[in-house]
Amino acid sequence: MTQPSFCCPDHSGAQDAASILSQAQARAARLGLRLTPVRLRTLEMLIAAHGALGAYDVLEKLAAEGFGTQPPVAYRALNWLVEHGFAHRIRRLNAFTACSHPAHDHAAAFLICTACDSVTEAPAAEVTAALTDAAGQAGFAIDRATIEAVGRCHACTGAAA
Amino acid sequence: MTQPSFCCPDHSGAQDAASILSQAQARAARLGLRLTPVRLRTLEMLIAAHGALGAYDVLEKLAAEGFGTQPPVAYRALNWLVEHGFAHRIRRLNAFTACSHPAHDHAAAFLICTACDSVTEAPAAEVTAALTDAAGQAGFAIDRATIEAVGRCHACTGAAA
DNA sequence: CCTTGACTGTTATGATATAACATTAGATAG
């Protein structure tokens, strides 16, 4: 799961990385959640990453920084971040990505570009509404939903055929 | 990945199993696709299953019936069924389920019950439309989408608290 | 006949994830 070069400014992450991080820290403070060193570094890695990171990618970096070297170290940090709304799990990629709007709870859909491997979080209120409705017609009550699309991002649609 | 007892008639599968199978066979004939013995048995297993089946569940049964005993045997059959529209992969469960409407191509959403482990395929035309629209606003062109919801099915909502 | 290509099978390995338990560090009641 190596990172390709950036395909566009939107995916460089540079612009709002700091903003996302401070939103996350504010959230943690507000909810009394402990953003410990491993968790913080893991979150920073996810924010800095162009696409989603696999647990073993994160583990490798954590180990290099002197944290634990075994899988549970990464999985615990990642799962905690997901549980508390700081990150999302991308099932299609067996990977994780930082939540780009950690300030508030929200439904999200993920757009995975097959050309540049970027993962973008899109607002999904309407998608979720449609899904809740469709499920309701089957008498099904939704707890959580996974919505992931694979295709081409804006930059890559223009660039390639 | 053992199967719990049936929670309701809708999940017994008995009623339209034969219908689904014949639709699948018709589709195969129409498109000139070879529904070979391994593939057919795999499909039958998926149709008969209450919930989704893991690749190794399928493999175990195939092996017991005299087919190959190694993982690629199951993965090949399953992937072929998915590629050709006879089955779906449920990423949340690392498992597979028969397509309940193999007669025609269609967008589908999956409703996964946490109480009885059933997996129901729901029509998702509107969900997909909303997703395509949301993606479009980000300039993203969708190829394929994964839509999976976790919650309680009709029977289990009534039964439990 | 014999080549070709799709299919099935195998061995071997890679990639993802968690269970179970040991250790450490912060908070807090006494």
Place this chain on the structure above:
DNA sequence: CTATCTAATGTTATATCATAACAGTCAAGG
């Protein structure tokens, strides 16, 4: 201040999911 409790971190070991690479089979067409 220290005993105690709990959350967090760390480890070993193993479970679970998935694919690469290659060997054998068999039916269809030249």
